[in-house]
Amino acid sequence: MEIGPYLMLASLEGAVTAAVLALTAVGLSLVFGVMRVVNVAHGEFFMLGAVLAWWITSLIGGHPALGFAVALLVVPVLVGLLAAAADMTVLKRVAYDPERTIVATIGILYILQQVTLMTYGADARPVEPPFNTRLALPWVEFVGGKLQLYWPWGLSTTSYKLAVIGAAAGVLLGVWWGMTRTKVGLLMRATQMDRDMALAFGIPVERVYALVFGLGAGLAAMAAVLIVPIQQAHYLMGGDPLLLSFIVVIIGGLGSLPGTVVAAILIGLSDGIISVFFSPTLAKILATLLVALVLVFRPQGLFGVRRA
Incomplete structure (x- = not known):
């Protein structure tokens, strides 16, 4: 069989990765864009979302x-409230200083990780998907100078994976609508542009920060709920999403939501295709090299704006 069907299957697997990665990375980019905070604990909020999803379904x-x-409805809210509480009790106390917030979020990371280990345990546990119908995928080839549709043996995906892609796209559109068409989004953008001017106009900046930090963590938790029926919940699963999210926001441009989505699609699809045809390790190496090239030739990222 020709390489085309395998490429389509690898692209679909990559699209699932890209969808979940886009949700996670948009949360990280939103926090940095509005608050100028590098949230090192972002991956642990992702992990917490997966663990809570297992606990609720069980x-x-x-x-x-x-x-x-x-x-899917409760976990992002719970994780978002926890993150907002962490913002008000920890990050607010260090005045959102860049260096101290990095140390503070590292502390939050280890607290969440170790509390999960003590309560949830070290075992990886699956969550059963709500539906998981196997769907055969068609392919088109030329036969006698005409296009002919056929179904290659073994070329298939599941209905749940397609639903993950659709759900992530819907949530991302909702985030875009909220940021551009609502009063809350206007307050976020005003705070992002000039914090001092926002304070002068009476915008409750600290409440906006708590909302943004909770929203970023909630998006990561939602991504985890979507992916945990495909993977498994584990107390150490936050490392890879955090690393890939940093790669995505650096490539797309720190604080740029459109750039983050484009970079997530690029990294997700390349990861799926390279992992199928070569190895997952090579995919991570190439992604890291791409970050290095972006930092050298375009430090502000593909969609970022160079600051004066």
Whole structure:
């Protein structure tokens, strides 16, 4: 069989990675863009979302769709509230100083990780997908000078993976709409442009910061809920999403949401294709090299704006 069907299958796998990565990285980019805070604990909020999804689905039982629906609605809110509380009790106390916030978020990282280890344990645990129908994928080839549709043996994906792509796209559109069409989004953008001027106009900047920090963590938790039926919940699973999110926001431009989404698609698709045809390690190496090239030739990122 020709390489085309395999390339399509690898691209679909990469699209799932890109969708989840875009949600996670947009949360990280939003926090940095508005607050100028490098949230090192972002991956642990992702991990916490996966663990809470497992806990809720196990607690509810019954049909997998019921527990998953509750987890999808409740977990991002819980993680977002926890992150907002961490902002008000920790980051606010260090006055959002860049160096001290890095140390503070490292501390939050280890607290979340170790508390999860003590309560959840070290085992990786699966979450059953709400639906998981196997779907055969068609391919087109030329036969006798005409296009002919056929279904190669073994070329398939699942309905849940396609749903993950659609759900992530819907949430990202919702974030874009909220940032550009609502009063809350206007307050966020005003705070991002000039914090002191926002304070002068009476904008409650500290509340905006708490909202943004909670929203960023909630997006990471939602990404984890979506991906945990494909992967497994584990207390150390936050490392890779954090690393890839940093790679994405650096390539796309720190604080640029469109750049973050484009970079996530680029990294996700390349990771899926390279992992299928070569190895996952090579995909990570090439992504790291791409970051180095961006930092050398365009430090502000592909969509970032150079600051004076």
